[in-house]
Amino acid sequence: AQKITQTQPGMFVQEKEAVTLDCTYDTSDPSYGLFWYKQPSSGEMIFLIYQGSYDQQNATEGRYSLNFQKARKSANLVISASQLGDSAMYFCAMRVAGNQFYFGTGTSLTVIP
Amino acid sequence: NAGVTQTPKFRILKIGQSMTLQCTQDMNHNYMYWYRQDPGMGLKLIYYSVGAGITDKGEVPNGYNVSRSTTEDFPLRLELAAPSQTSVYFCASSYHADQPQHFGDGTRLSIL
Numbered sequence: 001a002q003k004i005t006q007t008q009p010g011m012f013v014q015e016k017e018a019v020t021l022d023c024t025y026d027t028s029d030p031s032y033g034l035f036w037y038k039q040p041s042s043g044e045m046i047f048l049i050y051q052g053s054y055d056q057q058n059a060t061e062g063r064y065s066l067n068f069q070k071a072r073k074s075a076n077l078v079i080s081a082s083q084l085g086d087s088a089m090y091f092c093a094m095r096v097a098g099n100q101f102y103f104g105t106g107t108s109l110t111v112i113p
Numbered sequence: 114n115a116g117v118t119q120t121p122k123f124r125i126l127k128i129g130q131s132m133t134l135q136c137t138q139d140m141n142h143n144y145m146y147w148y149r150q151d152p153g154m155g156l157k158l159i160y161y162s163v164g165a166g167i168t169d170k171g172e173v174p175n176g177y178n179v180s181r182s183t184t185e186d187f188p189l190r191l192e193l194a195a196p197s198q199t200s201v202y203f204c205a206s207s208y209h210a211d212q213p214q215h216f217g218d219g220t221r222l223s224i225l
Binding site for chain 1: 144146148153154155156157158161163169171172201203205210211212213214215216218219
């Protein structure tokens with residue numbers, strides 16, 4: 001069975017500090033993709049970062065990086081230098097064979113001034 | 114560019130009624146998706162399409178139907194609405210399965 005797990009319902013971080021949001025996944029497909037999306041309180045879904053299962057290096061996009069540990073089946077999101085605008089829900093998602101997508105239940109991040 | 118446009122933004126239905134949620138994208142994306150998001154939960158895939166004339170089921174397809182007659186449009190049909198279908202529905206599109214998905218603003222649907 002395909003599964004995405006986010007075990008942190010809520011996280012707090014001080015402004016300008018770094019924070020790690022956890023994501024573990026379970027699939028038997030050799031080829032898969034991992035995504036992180038941000039959902040502010042306004043409700044829209046915003047793409048942050050992508051990691052392919054065959055990518056050798058961890059993905060980075062500006063202040064976002066993905067700590068991909070294939071053997072442990074984890075794909076944690078690291079946000080550096082947190083900003084007040086980073087306060088939002090963050091969802092980890094997985095694409096498996098047949099273009100099926102699975103989302104985790106999300107982590108609510110609050111950045112404290 | 115408008116991106117992904119969903120209509121309506123809000124709708125209240127009575128049990129047993131039917132309706133179509135509209136989704137249009139102007140980015141010439143081949144891949145289109147319909148998700149539902151229940152309160153406090155992540156998104157669940159209802160149906161997806163990899164091109165005009167091709168659709169396939171996602172994780173939670175029961176009670177829904179889709180069609181893809183053009184690249185731009187991917188409507189979602191609810192037949193015989195049930196309270197369990199109360200949710201926020203998101204349409205999304207992408208160039209490829211491993212490319213970022215662009216989401217619409219969502220449709221908040223209540224079935225009473």
